[in-house]
Amino acid sequence: MTSFERNRSTxxxxxxxxxxxxxxxxxxxxxxxxVYMDALQPIVDGWEPNNIFLYGNTGVGKTAVTEYLLRxxxxxxxxxxxxxxxxxxxxxxxxxxxxxxxxxxxxxxREPGDELSATGYPQRTVFTxxxxxxxxxxxxxxxxxxxxxxxxxxxxxxYELPRARANxxxxxxxxxxxxxxxxxxxxxQLDPRxxxxxxxxELQFPPYEAxxxxxxxxxxxxxxxxxxxxxxxxxxxxxxIAARDxxxxxxxxxxxxxxxxxxxxxxxxxxxxxxVEDARQKxxxxxxxxxxxxxxxxxxxxxxxxxxxxxxxxxxxxxxDVYDEYRRLCAxxxxxxxxxxxxxNHLSDLRMxxxxxxxxxxxxxxxxxxxxxxxxxxxxxxxxxGDALALGDELVRIRKRATQNxxx
DNA sequence: CATCCACTGGAAGATATGGCGA
DNA sequence: TCGCCATATCTTCCAGTGGATG
Numbered sequence: 079m080t081s082f083e084r085n086r087s088t089x090x091x092x093x094x095x096x097x098x099x100x101x102x103x104x105x106x107x108x109x110x111x112x113v114y115m116d117a118l119q120p121i122v123d124g125w126e127p128n129n130i131f132l133y134g135n136t137g138v139g140k141t142a143v144t145e146y147l148l149r150x151x152x153x154x155x156x157x158x159x160x161x162x163x164x165x166x167x168x169x170x171x172x173x174x175x176x177x178x179x180x181x182x183x184x185x186x187x188r189e190p191g192d193e194l195s196a197t198g199y200p201q202r203t204v205f206t207x208x209x210x211x212x213x214x215x216x217x218x219x220x221x222x223x224x225x226x227x228x229x230x231x232x233x234x235x236x237y238e239l240p241r242a243r244a245n246x247x248x249x250x251x252x253x254x255x256x257x258x259x260x261x262x263x264x265x266x267q268l269d270p271r272x273x274x275x276x277x278x279x280e281l282q283f284p285p286y287e288a289x290x291x292x293x294x295x296x297x298x299x300x301x302x303x304x305x306x307x308x309x310x311x312x313x314x315x316x317x318x319i320a321a322r323d324x325x326x327x328x329x330x331x332x333x334x335x336x337x338x339x340x341x342x343x344x345x346x347x348x349x350x351x352x353x354v355e356d357a358r359q360k361x362x363x364x365x366x367x368x369x370x371x372x373x374x375x376x377x378x379x380x381x382x383x384x385x386x387x388x389x390x391x392x393x394x395x396x397x398x399d400v401y402d403e404y405r406r407l408c409a410x411x412x413x414x415x416x417x418x419x420x421x422x423n424h425l426s427d428l429r430m431x432x433x434x435x436x437x438x439x440x441x442x443x444x445x446x447x448x449x450x451x452x453x454x455x456x457x458x459x460x461x462x463x464g465d466a467l468a469l470g471d472e473l474v475r476i477r478k479r480a481t482q483n484x485x486x
Numbered sequence: 487c488a489t490c491c492a493c494t495g496g497a498a499g500a501t502a503t504g505g506c507g508a
Numbered sequence: 509t510c511g512c513c514a515t516a517t518c519t520t521c522c523a524g525t526g527g528a529t530g
Contacts, residue, residue, distance in 0.1 A: 174515080174516090175514080175515080177514065177515090178514090178515090195504080195505055195506080196504085196505080196514085196515085197503090197504060197505055197506085197513065197514045197515065198504075198505035198506035198507090198512090198513060198514075199505085199506065199507095199513070199514085200506090200512080200513060200514090201513085201514085203506090203513095374516090374517075376517090376518090396492095396493090397492090397493075397494090398492085398493090416517095416518065416519085417518080417519060417520085418493095419494095419495085419518085419519070419520080419521095420517080420518055420519070422493090422494070422495075423495090423517090423518085426494090426495080438494095439493095440525085440526060440527055440528095441491085441492090441527070441528075442490085442491080442526075442527035442528025442529070443489085443490055443491055443527075443528045443529050443530095444490090444491060444492075444527090444528075445490085445491035445492025445493055445525095445526095445527095446491080446492065446493055446494075446525060446526065446527080447491095447492055447493045447494085448493080448494080
């Protein structure tokens with residue numbers, strides 16, 4: 079008689095290493111928490127809330143600390159009858175204007191089925207609808223706008239919201255805005271009037287250093303992993319890698335989680351340093367795939383042009399040659415090619431995603447231009463292209479050339 | 487020292503798409 | 509239906525760049 083048995087696992091609770099996990103204690107952010115609590119204090123005291131602006135790279139604890147403190151604040155404020163607090167959290171990730179943020183806010187406040195559509199209304203109308211939703215809540219409303227930098231320079235809402243009461247749009251409700259930004263430049267490019275109010279209280283989260291990351295990892299590993307599931311040095315290695323490239327706890331935790339998965343799938347009971355190396359490559363590949371998903375058809379064609387040049391070892395490759403290859407691919411795909419300027423835009427997008435790299439060439443009377451090359455493993459790029467372009471035979475040829483040139 | 491090359495990238499306008507209200 | 513509204517993507521135009529060249 080056979081039976082099912084649970085695999086002996088590296089993990090006890092893998093969730094403790096995932097993005098959504100909320101730890102009971104926040105490590106290594108005591109100073110920030112103290113300043114943050116001070117900025118939130120007026121709410122407890124029954125005064126108008128401060129507007130708070132947080133900035134720092136991804137994975138340095140801005141969102142985690144915010145969630146942690148606001149949960150605590152909501153619980154603690156229960157004790158006071160005269161404080162009526164609501165928290166409205168919104169990730170502005172995919173929202174590219176104040177208009178869209180306002181619509182998303184209204185929609186989170188409304189019942190399902192009664193939502194606004196993404197376009198069609200004048201901006202003023204949307205703001206008015208937002209005010210009436212906020213007014214209906216009453217009391218103090220904290221609006222948390224995570225990744226607020228994605229609205230770029232269309233920041234009217236950030237001007238409006240903090241002034242809503244002063245301008246008579248709200249009577250029953252006081253609004254405090256907590257803006258969270260990954261982009262350090264965003265603060266500086268804000269309209270000066272916005273900066274004055276929104277950045278009333280500012281809080282910068284510096285990148286984590288390696289020892290701090292090691293502590294964070296240790297405390298999560300204690301919950302997530304079996305005792306002895308981890309070789310000496312693995313935590314430190316994850317911490318060191320993450321500290322060097324980003325200072326991000328997110329990256330450190332991802333490395334550990336993926337290393338654990340690599341160990342499990344290799345039937346190893348213990349995570350070793352080699353598994354961390356695997357994890358790192360996986361993370362790289364994931365980054366490319368995610369960047370790739372954002373690309374339009376032409377963005378992909380431009381990238382494919384560079385991939386194709388790479389397969390023939392004709393890199394680094396100047397814009398002109400990329401463009402020629404791109405036009406050839408467009409003809410294959412029976413798509414009208416874009417003009418050169420637009421392809422330039424795609425190239426600079428790809429550069430922003432760090433999928434490609436550009437070096438400046440200044441050759442005097444023969445002009446200045448960029449030379450492009452892939453900035454990710456060739457393999458990951460080819461795989462992430464998938465067959466979205468219906469250019470299967472072209473992909474086959476690229477792979478073949480790459481094999482001949484010993485790229486794969 | 488002016489000129490030139492071969493771009494880069496900002497600005498503004500065009501086009502297409504999807505949705506509102508009358 | 510029509511006139512508006514917002515957005516994404518693309519096009520057109522063009523000023524700016526800076527080392528080599530004569």
